Structure formats: C-alpha cells, structure tokens
Amino acid sequence: MTSNTNSSHQGPQHPPAPVSDIESIGGYFHTNRIEIQDFRYYALVVDLRPRIDFERDHLPGAFHYVPGDPDDSSGGARLAQEAAPRSYMPDPLGTLLARVRPGQRVLLYCTSGEPTARNLAAALRLQNLGVDVLPGGWDSYRQWVRAGLELLPRLVSWRVLASPLGCETSRVLDSMGAHETHQTLDLQRMAGWTAGSRQAAGTQPSQEAFETAIIDRLRDFSAERPVWTSFVPRQLGALELPPALGDAIAVSPLYRLDVPLPERLRHWRHSDAEDAGEPASGQDVADEMLAATLLGELAPDLEAQVSAVGISRRELPVLAFDSFEPAALSAAIRAWLGEEDDADDEDGEDRADEGEDEDGESSRPA
Structure with missing residues (x-):
C-alpha cells in the first residue's frame, strides 16, 4: 500500500467495470456497504488523519495529506473558503490532484466523519472535481474490514x-x-x-x-x-x-x-x-x-x-x-x-481418473 506522496500511484484511465460475483468473492462484500465505490475505482484516495494513524494503516492505495500541516501554508479552512484553482493548491495536495483526469473521482476520509473531509470536498467540487467522502471515516472502514473478515474466509x-x-x-x-x-x-x-x-x-x-x-x-x-x-x-x-x-x-x-x-x-x-x-x-x-x-x-x-x-x-x-x-x-x-505438462495437448480432456486407486478413488489433491 502507498505510504507517501512521492509514490508512483496512477489512477485508472477509466472507471473499471464492476466486479462480478463470478469473477471474485469481492462481489459478495462490496465497498458499497460503506457507501463508496471500490477503492480501485478512484483515481486518488486521500487520508486526512494524523500521519501516525496513516502509517499504522490506511485504505488500499491511499495518500496522506493533512490540511494545515507544515507542508500546507494555507490551511484547510482558507482552502475551503477561497477554493483555489488546483494548480495553485498547496503541495503536496496540488501534486496529487494533478494525477486526476477529467471524469475521474477522488475519495477523501478522516477519522470518524469530522468536517475536515467535507470542507476539502466542497473546495474540490468547486474546481469541477468529482469527490466522494467516506461516511463515518476510518471508523466505518474498520467496521467493514471486521465484517468482511468474518464472511469472506467462509466463501472459498x-x-x-x-x-x-x-x-x-x-x-x-x-x-x-x-x-x-x-x-x-x-x-x-x-x-x-x-x-x-x-x-x-x-x-x-x-x-x-x-x-x-x-x-x-x-x-x-x-x-x-x-x-x-x-x-x-x-x-x-x-x-x-x-x-x-x-x-x-x-x-x-x-x-x-x-x-x-x-x-x-x-x-x-x-x-x-x-x-x-x-x-x-x-x-x-x-x-x-x-x-x-x-x-x-x-x-x-x-x-x-x-x-x-x-x-x-x-x-x-x-x-x-x-x-x-x-x-x-x-x-x-x-x-x-x-x-498437463504437454503444451501441444489441445483437447483439454479431463484426466482426473488418472490418479484413481484400485477402489476408483482419486489420490490426486482435490
């Protein structure tokens, strides 16, 4: 998982097709349970919590940014009020947003749904960016993880x-x-x-x-x-x-x-x-x-x-x-x-009975 703003993380050119139940068990336990798209749907995921929390864990592919930290001289409040153009937003946020192409979306989240994410989302939307905010923030994500770890191991x-x-x-x-x-x-x-x-x-x-x-x-x-x-x-x-x-x-x-x-x-x-x-x-x-x-x-x-x-x-x-x-x-x-170890065998016949013992039971791993 990405842990800093110097990562080479690149968002998808286009939103990927939904994962089907047949393709993976992710279809049985989607992120729509926490009211967001799949993590890979977003061109940029931004974690707005304190860095110590980010380093402990974060959403897959997330970058860290805290409005008002030493790298952001403008502060989150002024950013929300002035809605500065993306090219003039403080680094590292401006650098991150440069990755987002038209039609792609951004996901923001805080610890438990505090105003930081909502204020930043409002500023970004004024710049015609598609922005989602994780309802309930990190706390909601952790509940989703715990529920998934109870369900998914039983499905394979x-x-x-x-x-x-x-x-x-x-x-x-x-x-x-x-x-x-x-x-x-x-x-x-x-x-x-x-x-x-x-x-x-x-x-x-x-x-x-x-x-x-x-x-x-x-x-x-x-x-x-x-x-x-x-x-x-x-x-x-x-x-x-x-x-x-x-x-x-x-x-x-x-x-x-x-x-x-x-x-x-x-x-x-x-x-x-x-x-x-x-x-x-x-x-x-x-x-x-x-x-x-x-x-x-x-x-x-x-x-x-x-x-x-x-x-x-x-x-x-x-x-x-x-x-x-x-x-x-x-x-x-x-x-x-x-x-099969023969690359020329094109008939794809089922050879399961090759491993049968005298009683007709297979000795091959299931």
Missing part, C-alpha cells in the same frame, strides 16, 4: 500446506503463485513472521494493516478455485489471525511436504541467513545439531499445533520433491497437482 475452499519450517511453505506458495491458475495467500510473509525460524520476528505490520492486507487479497479470490495457504498458529508474533480465517484453516484439507533432510537444512540455513541479512553459512548442511533441532523440536511442534486444533481434518497426498530450485519445485508441483 482452502488448501493448507504443513511444514515445521515456514520458509518451505512460502517457497512452495511462491511457485504456485507464479501460475495464474493457482490462488495463494502467504500469511507468514504478510505477517513478517516465519514458523521454525531461528530469527526473531522482524518488523511486523500493525494488526490493522495485517487485516487490511488480508481482506484486500481475499476480495480478489474466485470462489471457483481453491486458495492455498500455509498452516499457521493463531498467534503470529505480535499479530493475531482473524478468527474466521483461523477456523477455516483449522478444518481444511492438509498437505504435508516431504523433502530430503540435507536439502531441507540447506534451504533452512539459507532462508534464515537472508532474514538476518547475513551470508549463508558454509557449514555442512547435514550438521547433527541442525538435524536434531529440525527433527527433535520443530516437527513435533507442528504436530502439536495440528493436534491442538481439536478437529479431525482430512490429510491429503504428501508433496514430495528433491530440491527447492525453482524449476525442480515447479515440475514437482505440476506433477503433484496432475496438471
């Missing part, structure tokens, strides 16, 4: 990858996400937290920003295809998983990763070194201490987390691969998912 089918090492599931999700047919949600990366890492959680977003990022992704997902994520605890460092999302993950089909120990340790060491900003160690990847840590602490910890859910979940075929190298991992995922 989840597939959960389980490994004692979060860096492994993140790499698999990256590989899946490179293909447009796969929907992925890497909650660990979004939370700035990695399961099984020897490094303490780094800089994490605020709880509000974490929730905004989640709902922003959820609304783009299609209900027609599963969403892949990793098995995570409900507490990720300083952040909490939204309850409905945690419940959905807890009861969804679970897939485990099977990787040779030397490759697992090599990747673990490399990922931890990256997180610490250090070069990877040249130590033997089969080091007994690392192996003992991996097998003696992390794996049982994952088992304890899975068992602690207290719900019988369906476990599905293991994803086995020999290397985290992108090409090898991508090939293993394609084979595991039963995808």
Whole structure:
C-alpha cells in the first residue's frame, strides 16, 4: 500500500467495470456497504488523519495529506473558503490532484466523519472535481474490514500446506503463485513472521494493516478455485489471525511436504541467513545439531499445533520433491497437482481418473 506522496500511484484511465460475483468473492462484500465505490475505482484516495494513524494503516492505495500541516501554508479552512484553482493548491495536495483526469473521482476520509473531509470536498467540487467522502471515516472502514473478515474466509475452499519450517511453505506458495491458475495467500510473509525460524520476528505490520492486507487479497479470490495457504498458529508474533480465517484453516484439507533432510537444512540455513541479512553459512548442511533441532523440536511442534486444533481434518497426498530450485519445485508441483505438462495437448480432456486407486478413488489433491 502507498505510504507517501512521492509514490508512483496512477489512477485508472477509466472507471473499471464492476466486479462480478463470478469473477471474485469481492462481489459478495462490496465497498458499497460503506457507501463508496471500490477503492480501485478512484483515481486518488486521500487520508486526512494524523500521519501516525496513516502509517499504522490506511485504505488500499491511499495518500496522506493533512490540511494545515507544515507542508500546507494555507490551511484547510482558507482552502475551503477561497477554493483555489488546483494548480495553485498547496503541495503536496496540488501534486496529487494533478494525477486526476477529467471524469475521474477522488475519495477523501478522516477519522470518524469530522468536517475536515467535507470542507476539502466542497473546495474540490468547486474546481469541477468529482469527490466522494467516506461516511463515518476510518471508523466505518474498520467496521467493514471486521465484517468482511468474518464472511469472506467462509466463501472459498482452502488448501493448507504443513511444514515445521515456514520458509518451505512460502517457497512452495511462491511457485504456485507464479501460475495464474493457482490462488495463494502467504500469511507468514504478510505477517513478517516465519514458523521454525531461528530469527526473531522482524518488523511486523500493525494488526490493522495485517487485516487490511488480508481482506484486500481475499476480495480478489474466485470462489471457483481453491486458495492455498500455509498452516499457521493463531498467534503470529505480535499479530493475531482473524478468527474466521483461523477456523477455516483449522478444518481444511492438509498437505504435508516431504523433502530430503540435507536439502531441507540447506534451504533452512539459507532462508534464515537472508532474514538476518547475513551470508549463508558454509557449514555442512547435514550438521547433527541442525538435524536434531529440525527433527527433535520443530516437527513435533507442528504436530502439536495440528493436534491442538481439536478437529479431525482430512490429510491429503504428501508433496514430495528433491530440491527447492525453482524449476525442480515447479515440475514437482505440476506433477503433484496432475496438471498437463504437454503444451501441444489441445483437447483439454479431463484426466482426473488418472490418479484413481484400485477402489476408483482419486489420490490426486482435490
């Protein structure tokens, strides 16, 4: 999300077509519930709250501007009274408004609907700008986010990858996400937290920003295809998983990763070194201490987390691969998912029965 006025954010040339229910689950939970268009409809979204609040979280794509701050010598009251032409409005507001083309709209919001947004909107409308004000301001948006996080996780089918090492599931999700047919949600990366890492959680977003990022992704997902994520605890460092999302993950089909120990340790060491900003160690990847840590602490910890859910979940075929190298991992995922690897096959036949066992039941991931 954009956090300053120097961003390269560009508004759409034309308002996008409405998102349909078929295209994404965002159609089931639209921003019209808070009486505004979809965030991407607006050429410019302006947050008028104090900067400390903006930095904690803000609407997707929003820019920060406070009338009367040190960068605005005119003050919001005079701006509303004089309705200065856009080209003469104080920077950074004038710079932001230069992005808005005829026919495009601007969205303004304050903390809870105070006059600041309404006064600025009145001034901008006198300059023939189309301006919307978020009713109830930020408080209204946060209520919308909380309601959405209760509803949207229930509208998709989840597939959960389980490994004692979060860096492994993140790499698999990256590989899946490179293909447009796969929907992925890497909650660990979004939370700035990695399961099984020897490094303490780094800089994490605020709880509000974490929730905004989640709902922003959820609304783009299609209900027609599963969403892949990793098995995570409900507490990720300083952040909490939204309850409905945690419940959905807890009861969804679970897939485990099977990787040779030397490759697992090599990747673990490399990922931890990256997180610490250090070069990877040249130590033997089969080091007994690392192996003992991996097998003696992390794996049982994952088992304890899975068992602690207290719900019988369906476990599905293991994803086995020999290397985290992108090409090898991508090939293993394609084979595991039963995808066609022949680009010349044009008949699009359904090969679901290729994975059937002797009883006629598919062994392929759902």
